[in-house]
Amino acid sequence: MKWLLGIDIGGTTVKMAILDLQGIIVEKWEIETIILNDGAQIPHDIATSFLKKIEESNKKLEDFVGAGIGAPGFIDFNSGVVEQAVNIGWKNFELVGEFERLTGLPAVIENDANAAAIGEMWKGAGDGATELLAVTLGTGVGGGIITNGHIVHGTVGMAGEIGHITMLTEGGVLCGCGRTGCLETIASATGVARLGLEKRKNRDTVLNDIKAVTAKDVFDAYAQGDTVATEVVEEVTHYLGLALSNLANSLNPEIIVIGGGVSKAGEVLLAPLRKQFERFALPRVFGSTTIKVAELSNDAGVIGCGWLAKKMFLK
Amino acid sequence: MKWLLGIDIGGTTVKMAILDLQGIIVEKWEIETIILNDGAQIPHDIATSFLKKIEESNKKLEDFVGAGIGAPGFIDFNSGVVEQAVNIGWKNFELVGEFERLTGLPAVIENDANAAAIGEMWKGAGDGATELLAVTLGTGVGGGIITNGHIVHGTVGMAGEIGHITMLTEGGVLCGCGRTGCLETIASATGVARLGLEKRKNRDTVLNDIKAVTAKDVFDAYAQGDTVATEVVEEVTHYLGLALSNLANSLNPEIIVIGGGVSKAGEVLLAPLRKQFERFALPRVFGSTTIKVAELSNDAGVIGCGWLAKKMFLK
Numbered sequence: 001m002k003w004l005l006g007i008d009i010g011g012t013t014v015k016m017a018i019l020d021l022q023g024i025i026v027e028k029w030e031i032e033t034i035i036l037n038d039g040a041q042i043p044h045d046i047a048t049s050f051l052k053k054i055e056e057s058n059k060k061l062e063d064f065v066g067a068g069i070g071a072p073g074f075i076d077f078n079s080g081v082v083e084q085a086v087n088i089g090w091k092n093f094e095l096v097g098e099f100e101r102l103t104g105l106p107a108v109i110e111n112d113a114n115a116a117a118i119g120e121m122w123k124g125a126g127d128g129a130t131e132l133l134a135v136t137l138g139t140g141v142g143g144g145i146i147t148n149g150h151i152v153h154g155t156v157g158m159a160g161e162i163g164h165i166t167m168l169t170e171g172g173v174l175c176g177c178g179r180t181g182c183l184e185t186i187a188s189a190t191g192v193a194r195l196g197l198e199k200r201k202n203r204d205t206v207l208n209d210i211k212a213v214t215a216k217d218v219f220d221a222y223a224q225g226d227t228v229a230t231e232v233v234e235e236v237t238h239y240l241g242l243a244l245s246n247l248a249n250s251l252n253p254e255i256i257v258i259g260g261g262v263s264k265a266g267e268v269l270l271a272p273l274r275k276q277f278e279r280f281a282l283p284r285v286f287g288s289t290t291i292k293v294a295e296l297s298n299d300a301g302v303i304g305c306g307w308l309a310k311k312m313f314l315k
Numbered sequence: 316m317k318w319l320l321g322i323d324i325g326g327t328t329v330k331m332a333i334l335d336l337q338g339i340i341v342e343k344w345e346i347e348t349i350i351l352n353d354g355a356q357i358p359h360d361i362a363t364s365f366l367k368k369i370e371e372s373n374k375k376l377e378d379f380v381g382a383g384i385g386a387p388g389f390i391d392f393n394s395g396v397v398e399q400a401v402n403i404g405w406k407n408f409e410l411v412g413e414f415e416r417l418t419g420l421p422a423v424i425e426n427d428a429n430a431a432a433i434g435e436m437w438k439g440a441g442d443g444a445t446e447l448l449a450v451t452l453g454t455g456v457g458g459g460i461i462t463n464g465h466i467v468h469g470t471v472g473m474a475g476e477i478g479h480i481t482m483l484t485e486g487g488v489l490c491g492c493g494r495t496g497c498l499e500t501i502a503s504a505t506g507v508a509r510l511g512l513e514k515r516k517n518r519d520t521v522l523n524d525i526k527a528v529t530a531k532d533v534f535d536a537y538a539q540g541d542t543v544a545t546e547v548v549e550e551v552t553h554y555l556g557l558a559l560s561n562l563a564n565s566l567n568p569e570i571i572v573i574g575g576g577v578s579k580a581g582e583v584l585l586a587p588l589r590k591q592f593e594r595f596a597l598p599r600v601f602g603s604t605t606i607k608v609a610e611l612s613n614d615a616g617v618i619g620c621g622w623l624a625k626k627m628f629l630k
Contacts, residue, residue, distance in 0.1 A: 158567040164597050250477050282473065
């Protein structure tokens with residue numbers, strides 16, 4: 001048997017998995033992300049944990065094809081250097097080189113959102129589609145774009161920043177990027193909750209029974225026919241549907257995979273979203289694109305990393 | 316010496332060129348596009364013209380690596396069939412098979428706008444960039460997207476339809492696609508002229524001295540400081556800049572190449588366009604993207620077709 005190692009580095013935990021060549025997870029575990037000392041010891045923690053795990057499970061290092069590492073931040077894909085990862089503290093950090101020295105295993109690096117997109121392409125909602133757009137509606141809005149079966153990095157690795165598509169050129173809310181009116185200010189979990197809070201004022205709505213309104217509260221209230229929640233969901237799906245239509249007219253993906261916390265609303269989100277998508281996409285584009293909810297949840301990253309290791313290192 | 320054949324089929328002429336493996340055109344000629352009988356004889360006309368040309372120029376068929384064919388309409392890239400090309404009359408037309416039977420030369424087919432994008436990537440403004448967005452501002456607005464050095468077709472060949480990005484969700488003008496508010500209704504030559512005609516009414520502007528206002532008239536008047544023309548150019552570059560920023564935040568191209576009739580305005584167009592692009596693109600995206608005018612003019616298509624033939628058939 002040959003194995004792949006997938007490593008998905010986040011701000012609080014590092015998710016790790018051993019996969020077979022078909023992408024089936026055979027072992028899965030997490031370690032804490034120790035960000036002390038600007039994250040300097042993270043590669044050591046990962047390597048130690050991995051080497052201990054293969055010893056425990058009687059696997060041999062030489063049976064591993066390689067490792068894929070998903071990491072947040074700005075990445076130089078060729079050199080394997082993380083130029084900057086604010087949440088972790090890395091700055092020009094030689095992540096791949098360090099990992100390879102500590103384990104002897106060849107490694108490939110990818111942006112964490114892209115790794116999740118690849119995971120969904122391989123074993124999840126993407127179902128092998130080579131033209132895929134993955135959208136994560138979480139605290140922010142992220143994206144991963146796959147064309148011709150390959151992730152799009154763009155010229156300096158900035159591709160997929162669809163959260164910063166400008167939806168409102170005037171009067172938009174301030175975004176974390178410093179500009180206003182970005183898709184992220186509307187369609188993220190934060191954006192949905194904000195709209196709920198704004199629109200409930202002096203209105204008859206169940207949202208006034210909740211102190212800290214969340215995106216989930218809004219979708220729950222919408223499913224029960226609440227008028228204010230309906231206004232919020234219509235606004236959110238209008239702008240998200242418009243953004244996705246414009247991307248789909250440009251890229252003609254076979255599948256659009258919606259992940260992240262907001263996607264847990266499932267069909268309650270997808271039904272009004274598809275209506276807006278149909279409204280703004282060309283008929284041949286609408287007819288050839290399926291919008292689906294992500295299927296792999298927290299495993300998408302490690303599975304995508306496994307795919308990258310296979311693609312890169314399997315002879 | 317080995318040769319490539321580039322064929323760019325348009326509604327009125329077929330442009331043909333023989334290129335060397337470096338993409339230098341050594342022979343270039345045109346024949347009329349005879350659309351009688353639903354374009355059935357076009358492959359014969361092309362084959363006859365090509366075989367005559369190589370005889371005249373003492374080249375041997377066996378020294379040709381292959382042919383690239385750029386064609387308008389909806390194309391099935393795998394089978395080489397043009398599903399529909401309205402301007403020519405083709406419907407499920409076996410263009411590649413027919414050409415190969417008539418010449419004995421292997422051929423690859425591409426959408427005409429994409430072929431031009433590839434041409435600019437190889438020998439024009441793209442200058443070898445593997446991440447490139449080509450935009451044609453002509454009668455309509457077309458696009459070609461190159462990621463990882465390959466053209467993006469999308470799942471049914473609809474990728475690059477950036478003319479149908481919706482810029483105005485309410486109150487937009489009717490587009491040829493049947494919807495309203497598309498980028499094409501604003502940033503095409505037709506759109507620029509329309510805005511000039513609309514805005515000149517009851518105003519003091521040199522545009523009132525011209526009967527049939529064209530996009531060129533608008534840019535000429537703008538270059539001379541005409542107030543109404545300035546309003547038009549500001550509106551056009553606002554929407555075009557917004558659309559390109561949103562695409563660039565998603566794809567992070569190294570180069571955006573602007574072609575087509577409207578691009579003849581050169582820096583008069585690019586200067587205000589870059590301002591809008593800077594306004595809406597993420598700083599790292601703005602900083603890594605160059606907006607340039609197309610350099611190959613009418614040769615872009617045949618050069619792109621030559622590249623495709625080389626890529627596909629050169630051993």
